[in-house]
Amino acid sequence: MxxxxxxxxxxxxxxxxxxxxxxxxxxxxxxxxxxxxxxxxxxxxxxxxxxxxxxxxxxxxxxxxxxxxxxxxxxxxxxxxxxxxxxxxxxxxxxxxxxxxxxxxxxxxxxxxxxxxxxxxxxxxxxxxLSRITWSDSAWMAQRKNWDHKEQPMSVYEAHIGSWKKHDDGTPDGFYNYREFAREAVKYIKDMGYTHIELMGIAEHPFDGSWGYQVTGYFAPTSRYGTPEDFAWMINYFHKNKIGVILDWVPAHFPKDAHGLADFDGTPVFEYADPRKGEHPDWGTKVFDFGKNEVRNFLISNALFWIEEFHVDGLRVDAVASILYLDYGRKDGEWVANEYGGNKNLEAIGFFKHLNSVVLGRNPGALMIAEESTAWPKVTGAVEDDGLGFSLKWNMGWMHDFTEYMKLDPYFRKGAHYNMTFAMSYAYSEHYILVLSHDEVVHLKCSMLNKMPGLGFDKYANLKVGYAFMMGHSGKKLLFMGQEFAQLREWSEARELDWFLLAEDEHVQIQNWVRDLLHLYKRNKAMYEQDNSWDGFEWVNADDKDRSIYSFIRHSKNGKKNLLFVCNFTPMARDDYRVGVPRRKQYKLVLNSDDVKYGGKGEERPLVYKAEKKECDGRPYSFAYKLPPYGVAIFEF
Missing domain, CATH: 2.60.40.10 (Immunoglobulins)
Known part of the structure; x- marks a missing residue:
């Protein structure tokens, strides 16, 4: 031998x-x-x-x-x-x-x-x-092993480094480098009260206008903002300031650029050879061949690379539905059925189960988040129970219903009242994160503010009540940069956010509101520790469609600090508003949208309300509160 x-x-x-x-x-x-x-x-x-x-x-x-x-x-x-x-x-x-x-x-x-x-x-x-990179985030990495997203607060600031802020120094791009961005973003995120940052488009990509979603260098942080050492320094700095970092990750497709993965050795190596499987007709890109062991290995090792080598805390997996469905974006005759004649990509299902088992099995406390836009079952279900094994799923259904409702003139909202309650009917079928992402503020969809009906005060007041409803609703939270201070223009990767708007009271007031909501969320266990159970959420009145008012309670595990939300989605003041409550206790007003710092009138009102034995909302006890136009009141009890 x-x-x-x-x-x-x-x-x-x-x-x-x-x-x-x-x-x-x-x-x-x-x-x-x-x-x-x-x-x-x-x-x-x-x-x-x-x-x-x-x-x-x-x-x-x-x-x-x-x-x-x-x-x-x-x-x-x-x-x-x-x-x-x-x-x-x-x-x-x-x-x-x-x-x-x-x-x-x-x-x-x-x-x-x-x-x-x-x-x-x-x-x-x-x-x-990469062996020269040094880390000093051992405390963060140690506590991450015991971090459980199901019972911890998670409010995500989605950001694009190249357009968050730019240098006005005459350089062609004006980009902040990774280190500059980290220093500035940490100050802002800590002040606002977010727990995580999610970064768009970090893996190397040739075209700025793809926002990083057409990748040619899966193992390289983009050189637009510096070196791999600079990138690691940024992650380290976020961790030392107790901020988690999530990266967008794109296993759905890759571009045809001559220097990239497409036809790598003159033949389809990374992509399916059959163009009916290997090309996205809508996007003009190639699709990974999930039937090849080496290709699946390339992607799984890439996910591990970011989490283990660069200490990233989670990956948000882009366009999961396009991977799962063989007919996604394809007409009849443009796709190939699986061996059973169906439209599910069985190889991709196996890939996701393998990916999530390995990544989360090797890295307790890390996150795998699916941007999955259909009703595919058990996206966050256990692999052992035939689930895909993700940690969280973007709640695209909630986002669609919420934005469609918010766009309506308040007069017509009573006809769409259940848009805002429907998500609670399936809220615990998956582990959800509620998202108002970059996708909602580009391509003529308007900024969040300009989705709102009315003019002036009405637009800002609508946005405030919408954000309060989102923060109170079950599920983790994500908001795209600029929307927290009511950016007027749609987002563009080519320019920085309109920070100059913060010279105007209305934008500062929205920012104050979002900041106080985020801090309220982070310090109140009722808002997050029972996010995956009806024990944590209770409607008081989900059916008040004629007045377009929603009231609900978020419960903590020990019942010591519960929160009652009242949200008025019309410009009608309700001076005689009465809300039913579960107990004859005192209810302390902890957040009031009528405060001057949020753009309200600042009318004096009691801070404590005592429930009386008076039936309301099907409950034996209640108290009265003067509810202003588009008013939000949050009470602790």
Whole structure:
């Protein structure tokens, strides 16, 4: 029997081929890509790339004058992984793989596993050494292991780094770098009271207008805002300030850019070969082949890479429905049914179960969040119970019903009253997060403020009562940047938020309101610790459609600090408003939208209300409260 060739620790060996071929090499990113290593006394870089159908591959870069013949790679079987060691390659050196296809063509590709990329419009990969990154967030990482999203507050500030704020210094983009953004955003987020930040578009992408949703470098934080070390510094800084970090993650599709994953070795390597499965007709992008072990491994290891190597606290998985349904965005004749004749992608279902089991199994306290827009069952159900295993699901149904209701003239709201209560009929079928995301304030959908009916005071007052209802409703919360101070214009990635609006009282007042709601949410267990049970939510009156008033209670586990919400969605004052309550107790007013700092009239009113034995809302006790137009009152008892 032939003796197996002894390999160096950094080299691709038989076990690597086997595990990658089985789809279980969860740290394959430590082997594929470019890695600084030492071969004896010689320092250099080990390059490894999976190109199964290539005729030949070589490394081209600044260090060899982009010469296709200078550094040819050796093919490893059985998977077709090409490798080579090149001495004395400097840090940040640019490189690509020059691939000779079986048709005789030569194509140049960026490294799918590169950790750093050339600033766009350049498309080369860069050599970098992640082992130099240092962390000082051990306290955060230790407590994360015991963090349970089901019983903890979670209010998310969704942000796009490139357009949050910009430097007015004459530079072409004016981007804040990762470190500058972290320092400024931490101050703002702590002041406002959010618990997490969710960052759009971090993985490297060629086109700004894709917002980061068409990725070419899955293992590289975009160089628009700095180096991988800068990116890690940002995560570390958020953690030291007790702010969790969620990244948007895009396994649904990838672009056709010549340097990217599409037709990587001249053939469909990462995508389905059949265009009826492998292309999104609406988006003009490629679809990952979830039937290939190596492709599933690429994605699962990528999810682990962000969470384990960069300490990210969770991934929000984009466009899950487009992955699950074979006919998503496709007409008859444009899609292929599964083996049972159905429209479900069985391979993708298996992928999600594997992904979530591994990521959450290895990283207790981390989050996997599905942006899933249909009624697919058990998205957050346990894999053992045939669920997909996500931690949370974006509640797109609530978002649609809520925005459609809020757009209505208050006169017509009574006809759509149950838009606002319907979500509670399925609220505990999944673990939900309520979202008003970037998708709702682009493409002529208007900003949140300009969705509101009326003019002047009415618009701002409508938005305030809407936000209060959202904060009181069961489920975690997410709000897109700029909407917390009532941005007037739709969001654009090309300009910073309209911070100048905070020179105007109305915008400061909305910001004050959102800030106080967020802090109220974070400090009151009734708002979150029973988010997944009817024990935590109780309608007082869900049927007052003629007056368009909703009242409900959020219960804490120990019953010591419960909260009663009253929300008036019309401009009609209700001086005689009476609300039914469960006990003959005192009810303390803790948030009142009529306060001057929120744009109200500031009318003096008692802070404590004593329930009397007077039937109302089907309850034996009640108290009266002077409810102003679009009034919100939150009472603690």
């Amino acid at each position: 032939a003796e197996a060739k002894k390999i160096k620790a950094y080299e691709i060996g038989e076990l690597d081929h086997y595990l990658f071929g089985q789809g279980n090499h969860y740290e394959i990113y430590k082997k594929l890509g470019s890695h600084k290593v030492k071969d004896g006394d010689t320092e250099g870089v080990y390059f490894a790339v999976w190109a199964p159908n290539a005729k030949a591959v070589s490394v081209i870069g600044e260090f060899n004058n982009w010469d296709e013949t200078a550094n040819e790679m050796e093919r490893g079987e059985p998977l077709g992984i090409y490798t080579c060691f090149i001495p004395d390659v400097p840090e940040n050196a640019m490189y690509k793989y020059s691939i000779e296809t079986y048709s005789g063509a030569r194509i140049s590709k960026a490294d799918p596993f590169a950790n750093y990329a050339e600033m766009r419009p350049g498309t080369a990969s860069r050599v970098t050494d």
